[in-house]
Amino acid sequence: MVYSRIFVRRGGDRMGHDAQYTVGEVADDDGVSAVIRMFHEIADEQSWRPGSQLLDYARASVHFAAHVGASLAGGLQLVPGSSCESLPCEMVWPDVLIPSRSARAHISIMAVRPEYRGTAQLLWPLCIEMWRYCAAHAIADISLEVTPSTYKLYLRLGWPLEIIGELRPHWGEECFLAKMGVTDVAGAMVVRAMRSHSYRHIVAMMGRPLERPSPLQRTADFETVLAKVS
Secondary structure (H helix, E strand, O other): OOEEEEEEEEOOHHHOOOOEEEEEEEOOHHHHHHHHHHHHHHHHHHOOOOOOHHHHOOOOOEEEEEEEOOEEEEEEEEEEHHHOOOOHHHHOOOOOOOOOHHHEEEEEEEEEOHHHOOOHHHHHHHHHHHHHHHHHOOOOEEEEEEOHHHHHHHHHOOOOOEEEEEEEEEOOEEEEEEEEEHHHHHHHHHHHHOOOHHHHHHHHHHOOOOOOOOHHHHOOOHHHHHHOOO
8 A cells, every 4th residue: 555644653552562553645546445445344344334435435535544564454534525526424414504615524434443443543643644634735624424422422532523414314323414623623632732641642743744835724833733732
């Protein structure tokens, strides 16, 4: 698998003391195919019913993958609004107004294999690389489907989620449509970092220099955010 940007770190605990995990944006077609196959395997295991959505939006999406050693362990599919005529969520919530699709992206799926669940070593790096991508590409808001239980979980993690779509069936589950602002994410993580060493590490990972400037950087420069908690 070819990555256009990567974050590499040594893992431990449940992943093994000598395990290395790599998280980044997938840059090759074979890699994207492997990630989508994994998504469908996880969907079968979870009894989700995505139909052809993941494949239908594959070309319009940005894919992130997490490897533990040589094993593909998790991933995330992000659909930028600028790359498609309609976001996946509009099929279920057509009545929800999306003011500026070009400044919005949608998380179609974020999932890890069963043996790697319950550890932040994959969830957070996947989210961080996705947030950094959004900051670099002037994406202001991110939407995603959440079940009532995952909504509560993400709130406990400090995600600044706002429910914008009522509870409706999605992939065989009852889900809300929620959104979070990219600048709001940065602020929420800084507030947590003031009290938590773990969140200071998350902010440091978010604050690595972006490879390209964007209009969003001028209002949410993660280096400036990081300096506030140094």
